[in-house]
Amino acid sequence: MSAVLSCQYHRTVYPADFSRLLGVGQETYCRYLWSPRIKEKAWQATGTRQSGKPVVSIQDFKVKAEAFLPSIDSKRCSVDLFISPNQFFDWRNTKQLASLHANWLEIDTKGHEILSEDDELKVISEVFSQITQAGLPEPTGYILSGTGGIHLYWIYAGVEAYKWRVDIWRNITTKLGKALTGSELWHVDWGASRDPARVMRMIGTYHGKSGRLTQGYIGGPFYSFSGLAQALNVSYKQPVPAVASSTVAVLPKKKATAVVSPSDKNKVTGRHTIGQWWAKIYFHTLSHFRKTGVPEGKRDSVAFILYVALRHMKSSEEDAFQDILTLNDELIKLPKDQPYQIPQYGP
Incomplete structure (x- = not known):
């Protein structure tokens, strides 16, 4: 499939449709939201936190993320709003990861410049051309960030975030990212792409500097986590619990209980x-x-x-x-x- 056909293959979707693929709004645990526009509490969680601490609805958070946008000379809600694609037990860090829902690559503009629409189309064409040339599995979809950059997503049904799976998650991202060499307009942001606890710009929200809405496109496969690893020839091995080499039976001195204090x-x-x-x-x-x-x-x-x-x-x-x-x-x-x-x- 040519780069042009790959671009056309993806179709514009409503923000809710893209978010639904990631399971947003159907959290078993919690996701994190962040907006620098909410001065009193920029970080908040949605869903259910293990600690029972308060959470917020995404809709309420959008209303609070309000700002005046000089580029369009208007005040808007949902400005510079970010969300974690993956879920957490409680706080947002790698050790607290509960489930994985996608791998992503953040394609950033060089120098964090805001590109024209023509240059944005050029970036899209170049990115998909390199994806095709490298034989990578096609992204499930992508989001235009509002500056000319792209967030590519390979989305799958959520899987529990055991440590060995998080390691595989990073190996998948590395395999995807190394295939894209960039150009004079863009590069892969490795810091954002290889962090499974990252928050990413949310679809259907405004970019504070450019005033553009983040737009989403889908059309690629909905993967399984193991299937994506297999498509990239990334080793997928669940660790086998170690078995003691000694054959001598040792009786416990005290009967064990199945309940932990x-x-x-x-x-x-x-x-x-x-x-x-x-x-x-x-x-x-x-x-x-x-x-x-x-x-x-x-x-x-x-x-x-x-x-x-x-x-x-x-x-x-x-x-x-x-x-x-x-x-x-x-x-x-x-x-x-x-x-x-x-x-x-x-x-």
């Missing part, structure tokens, strides 16, 4: 922390029963599971119990004429 909630397991695993159980349980409702015969067990999860997420039994009372009013619906007792578990 709240004080161990941050103990590293090799993938996610124990607290994060209980958070996953908590959020998935809530998501399921908010859709189906809690059957009368399962109310006790649902309350128990949620409480145990909260004990690994909260600092005290009282905090966890208060959350259960709130969830009971909202969802579980245990009869209020029965006495509430904090569920007991473990020794």
